[in-house]
Amino acid sequence: MIHNPGFLLTALAFVxxxxxxxxxxxxxxxxxxxxxxxxxxxxxxxFGPELFAWVDxxxxxxxxxxxPLGGYVRFKGDMNAASMTDPAWLExxxxxxxxxxxxxxxxxxxxxxxxxxxxxxxxxxxxxATFAFIHGESRTPAVAxxxxxxxxxSAMGIQSGDRIVSLGGRTMATFDDIRLYAQIRPGDAVExxxxxxxxxxxxxxxxxxxxEDDGLGNKFKVGRLGIGPGKxxxxxxxxxxxxxxxxxxxGQIIRTMVETLGQIAGGARSVKELGGPLxxxxxxxxxxxxxxxxxxxxxxxxxxxxxxxxxxxxxxxxGGHLLFYGIEAVQRRPVSAQVQxxxxxxxxxxxxxxxxxxxxxxxxxxxxxxxxxxxxx
Numbered sequence: 001m002i003h004n005p006g007f008l009l010t011a012l013a014f015v016x017x018x019x020x021x022x023x024x025x026x027x028x029x030x031x032x033x034x035x036x037x038x039x040x041x042x043x044x045x046x047f048g049p050e051l052f053a054w055v056d057x058x059x060x061x062x063x064x065x066x067x068p069l070g071g072y073v074r075f076k077g078d079m080n081a082a083s084m085t086d087p088a089w090l091e092x093x094x095x096x097x098x099x100x101x102x103x104x105x106x107x108x109x110x111x112x113x114x115x116x117x118x119x120x121x122x123x124x125x126x127x128x129a130t131f132a133f134i135h136g137e138s139r140t141p142a143v144a145x146x147x148x149x150x151x152x153x154s155a156m157g158i159q160s161g162d163r164i165v166s167l168g169g170r171t172m173a174t175f176d177d178i179r180l181y182a183q184i185r186p187g188d189a190v191e192x193x194x195x196x197x198x199x200x201x202x203x204x205x206x207x208x209x210x211x212e213d214d215g216l217g218n219k220f221k222v223g224r225l226g227i228g229p230g231k232x233x234x235x236x237x238x239x240x241x242x243x244x245x246x247x248x249x250x251g252q253i254i255r256t257m258v259e260t261l262g263q264i265a266g267g268a269r270s271v272k273e274l275g276g277p278l279x280x281x282x283x284x285x286x287x288x289x290x291x292x293x294x295x296x297x298x299x300x301x302x303x304x305x306x307x308x309x310x311x312x313x314x315x316x317x318x319g320g321h322l323l324f325y326g327i328e329a330v331q332r333r334p335v336s337a338q339v340q341x342x343x344x345x346x347x348x349x350x351x352x353x354x355x356x357x358x359x360x361x362x363x364x365x366x367x368x369x370x371x372x373x374x375x376x377x
Contacts (some may be wrong), residue, residue: 006147010285015068016285017044017299021120021306022071028119029073031113036108039099042074075101075112084344087337106325113321120307121250127300128246131293136234139247142172144227151226152208154191158227165193165200175229180252182207184222184260253304317339 022045030040039059046065053063076088077100089100097103101112147153158164164172167181168190186209193202207223237245280302287298287324311319320343324335335343 009288012286013288013295014280016288017295017302018068018280021123021299021303022046022068024123024303025116025306025310026071026073027121028115028117031102032115033073033075033112034102036112037099038101038104038108038112039096040073040078041076041078042072044074045071047071063065077101077103084340085322085337106328110322110325113318113325116318117307117310120135120303120310124303124307125243125246125250127296127303128249129242131297132237132245132249133239133242136236138174138176138232139235140175140231140233142175144163145230145353146228148226151224152206153225153227156203156205158192158194158203158225159196161196163195164227165195167192178225178227180256182223182225184256184263186210186221188223250304253301254308257305257308260330315343316348316351317347320344320347 020112026043026045030043036284041059042061042063044063044065044067047070048065048067051064051066057059071371076092076096077086078084085102089097089102092100101109104112144153144158144162144164146161147158147160164178166172167178168188169184170177170181172178172181185207188207189204191202191204193200199202208226209221210224212220212222284298286297287295300364311316311322313319315321324340324343328334
């Protein structure tokens with residue numbers, strides 16, 4: 001059962017999740033940059049007013065700021081935390097110029113930028129691999145054990161003992177595949193291929209939709225077929241196979257994220273389902289009340305989210321920089337400063353709009369607007 005954590009636990013849990021993940025992300029940029037011979041002038045965890053800082057022997061200022069919603073590494077040659085190139089880098093002495101980020105070959109710049117999201121994925125894979133090694137891998141067959149009367153599965157004629165070969169054209173290898181496919185498609189029409197007594201045939205139907213509560217009064221729709229698994233099958237995972245299982249699970253999580261975002265973009269899902277920092281803080285506190293393993297698993301999910309979001313081709317994010325480098329590789333010259341400035345401003349506008357939207361959604365989920373309307377009324 002999910003308990004409502006107090007404000008202090010929620011705040012501490014949020015910092016305990018976001019702080020290390022931001023550090024890991026920026027550490028990826030820093031380490032690869034250092035390997036490529038680029039000087040890091042500042043390494044910041046958080047934005048805004050500086051809480052404390054120190055300067056190491058290489059001249060890097062390590063700082064912790066008041067707003068733990070991100071971070072940055074500012075390399076020599078960067079004009080700001082968004083890594084926009086400072087035109088003054090060309091006026092630096094030769095020795096310093098060679099330590100600047102813009103002076104490095106395209107592949108090194110791309111590697112430095114990609115290292116942040118990459119290390120977030122690696123961090124999550126390490127956690128998931130550890131869990132797989134300890135707990136094993138669920139390989140319960142994609143076979144209907146119980147079929148709930150009146151359910152979507154019952155309406156499609158699925159019977160106990162039927163093997164679900166595919167849903168919507170996607171092969172179902174395990175029962176978990178069925179659950180993952182159905183839960184993000186409430187009410188969707190789907191073709192089901194069933195195997196019964198050695199014979200395969202297809203059925204048309206709709207995935208059921210149920211309303212669930214997140215424990216804080218927020219309702220959301222989840223897709224259900226209305227079937228239960230047969231006897232659970234948990235296979236032990238060797239140390240060698242554990243990373244493979246973790247990579248597969250990471251791929252499943254990313255695919256679910258892409259499909260969910262596609263549904264929001266296409267109008268199949270409401271933008272109200274997008275959550276922001278306040279929602280992450282809320283769920284961090286909830287995960288902390290469920291135990292250490294749940295909290296660590298939640299951190300792995302957020303790490304995957306952080307890596308994925310940073311790879312979106314939006315200027316200001318790592319994916320935006322990689323997009324510019326891709327264009328530079330094709331046209332064999334950097335994108336013009338004017339285009340980059342316009343793109344960064346547009347990217348900033350997009351990010352601010354998204355931040356306002358998810359913050360509005362977060363406050364709505366906390367019931368703030370209803371409370372205010374009640375006071376006004």
